[in-house]
Amino acid sequence: MSGNVNREYFDKYMVPCYSPAPFIPVKAAGSRVWDQQGKEYIDLAGGIAVNSLGHSNPVLAQALKDQIDKLWHMANGFTNEPVLTLAQKLVNATFADKVFFCNSGAEANEAALKLARKYARDRFGADKSEIIAFKNAFHGRTLFTVTVGGQPKYSADFAPLPQDITHLPYNDLNAVAAQISDRTCAVIVEPVIGEGGVLPADPAFLQGLRELCDKHNATLIFDEVQTGAGRLGTLYAYQHYGVVPDLLTSAKGLGGGFPIGAMLAKEAWAQVFQPGTHGTTFGGNPLAATVANSVLDQLDETLLGGVAERHQLIVARLEALNAQHGLFTAIRGKGLLIGAELAEPLRGKAKTLTNLAAEEGLIALIAGPDVLRFAPALNIPLEDIEEAFVRLERAVVRILG
Missing domain, CATH: 3.90.1150.10 (Aspartate Aminotransferase, domain 1)
Structure with a gap:
């Protein structure tokens, strides 16, 4: 340079x-x-x-160097060994049955929100479309995710915005109970709000969201882009809280500095994304998957x-x-x-x-x-x-x- x-x-x-x-x-x-x-x-x-795992982590660097001499990219008309290994590790270590890989937290959240809407439409009809999110939340910069995020300063300039999204006060279970209905397709929540001020969820709040989603057949999405990959001392924050979501999004620390995102899903939700319904060019490429495998191996x-x-x-x-x-x-x-x-x-x-x-x-x-x-x-x-x-x-x- x-x-x-x-x-x-x-x-x-x-x-x-x-x-x-x-x-x-x-x-x-x-x-x-x-x-x-x-x-x-x-x-x-x-x-x-x-x-x-810090800058220039030598174990991550060596793993990447080894993979560079093997295979960089083939696109998703093919699969590859590193991404299959990574998917198996994440499934074995979490609640998930299946994993979708992408390149960033915004893409992971976009996938989760799209999947929640399609899951609700396929099972319950087109009227079940409301997404409940929380004020001061941050879920990404795509038009969908920035609208779901509860900070109008990031979305107001890009109207008209996606519809049927409700923002409620964080940690206020009564507000959610008053709003949620059989029209609600999903609730998305950060176990710890990051961008909006570093606000941890009350354990009873997350447990209450789980119970309300079960009652109304709504998908519970944990945005763990910032809290995942060991940030709270467990692999994912849901394990710290003891509350299991239906979908979980991961990125940031999962790649240790190399861009990667992931959406973890239970089986019934995963099956909604059949070929042609969603995709990505670079997601799950061998280089990113190799680094993420090495990150998980070190999170002992x-x-x-x-x-x-x-x-x-x-x-x-x-x-x-x-x-x-x-x-x-x-x-x-x-x-x-x-x-x-x-x-x-x-x-x-x-x-x-x-x-x-x-x-x-x-x-x-x-x-x-x-x-x-x-x-x-x-x-x-x-x-x-x-x-x-x-x-x-x-x-x-x-x-x-």
């Missing part, structure tokens, strides 16, 4: 739907990242919960068991910062998906704080204007967490003046 490439290229050549940081990362290993100038950063963002009891220890350390450091500086009104989350809601006078300044943190050598996320979000690698070294919060405190001191 040319050494002359700089951040100005983005403004000159790229569609401006992002506002990337002023520095350009060029190398990374584990939870450390280096930019063009050689400056080092500690990564507590994990590519928004994507780099589940030891690694997943370490998630709780890292959660406790991050929360302890946030609480210490709060005690010293009075920064937060709430610290919440599960596993390694953690949010800290800013108090006055920092309300609305989450992005400003993460920008200062980057100047101090720390990469962190936001979840809206008021919440810091942390989603580091599941295997981030404890010493990296300690050093990250030294750097975060320097940013805090700067923003407080």
Whole structure:
């Protein structure tokens, strides 16, 4: 890559739907990242919960290198060994009977929502089409998924939008009970709302959704794009909560940095997608499936068991910062998906704080204007967490003046 490439290229050549940081990362290993100038950063963002096993994981890299010399792509008129192995692993490890592979979380959710509508139509008729979703949720950027997501700021500019979608307050089972009916074809829910502020579901809320869906023959969809692949300390969040959905969507951490998405389905739902009803060109290609197989192989009891220890350390450091500086009104989350809601006078300044943190050598996320979000690698070294919060405190001191 040319050494002359700089951040100005983005403004000159790229569609401006992002506002990337002023520095350009060029190398990374584990939870450390280096930019063009050689400056080092500690990564507590994990590519928004994507780099589940850290950057340049050597086991993933070797698996990919081995597959590169074998088979890259054949499209879905054929199958391949890595994707069949991956499907078997996911079925054996979860409630699912079948798996559909795609390239992203949005595509996985699109598939699940389409499948839920078709399942209801085939079994109960065209009038059973309502989808219940939740305010502040995020399910992707396709027109269907961005409409189902409960944040109008992402969908309002693209009207007319898909119809028969109802948004209710999250964690409000009474609101769902009052709305759901035999017209409802599906309820889609994030076990922990990510983009909308890092809000964990109450266990009784998810259990109640399961019971209401059973009562009204509605499909229960868990969007685990952000909570899956070990993020909460179990392979998927439904296992943490003990509530089994009918469909589950996965992406992000499943590929450890390589693009892949998956929809996990019970048998009766899977059979609705017969040849010609849905598809994708790149989904389940051998390279992506190979990397995801290697990710699953590394998500063993030891690694997943370490998630709780890292959660406790991050929360302890946030609480210490709060005690010293009075920064937060709430610290919440599960596993390694953690949010800290800013108090006055920092309300609305989450992005400003993460920008200062980057100047101090720390990469962190936001979840809206008021919440810091942390989603580091599941295997981030404890010493990296300690050093990250030294750097975060320097940013805090700067923003407080």
